[in-house]
Amino acid sequence: MELMDYNNFEKKERAKKRVEELKGFYIHFMVYVLVNIMISTVIIVSHMHNGDSFLESIWDFGTISTWIFWGIGIFFHGMKVFSFNPFLGRDWEERQLKKYMEEDKKQAEKYK
Structure with missing residues (x-):
C-alpha cells in the first residue's frame, strides 16, 4: 500500500513539474510578443519621424532583429518544454x- 502511495506522489510531482514548465514557456512567449510589439512600435515611429516610409521602417534590420534573436531563444525553450531533442x-x-x-x-x- 505504501509503495502505491509513493508512486502516486511521484506521478503527481512529475505532472506538477510539467505544468510549471508549460506555464513558464507560455509566459515567456507572451512576454516575447508583447515586448517585441512595443519595441517594434517605438522603432517604427522613430524611423517614420526621421522621414522613412512605413514599409522601410518595418523591414529595417533593427526593427526585426529582436524578433529574430529572441525568437531563436523561444524556439529552443519550446524544444525543451515539448521534449523535442533529437x-x-x-x-x-x-x-x-x-x-x-x-x-x-x-x-x-x-x-x-
Whole structure:
C-alpha cells in the first residue's frame, strides 16, 4: 500500500513539474510578443519621424532583429518544454542514469 502511495506522489510531482514548465514557456512567449510589439512600435515611429516610409521602417534590420534573436531563444525553450531533442533526448538521459547508477553500485560492491 505504501509503495502505491509513493508512486502516486511521484506521478503527481512529475505532472506538477510539467505544468510549471508549460506555464513558464507560455509566459515567456507572451512576454516575447508583447515586448517585441512595443519595441517594434517605438522603432517604427522613430524611423517614420526621421522621414522613412512605413514599409522601410518595418523591414529595417533593427526593427526585426529582436524578433529574430529572441525568437531563436523561444524556439529552443519550446524544444525543451515539448521534449523535442533529437540529440540528447529522454532515452539518452535514461541510459546515462542507468550507466552511472551501475557504476556507483560496482564501486559500492568493491568496498563490501
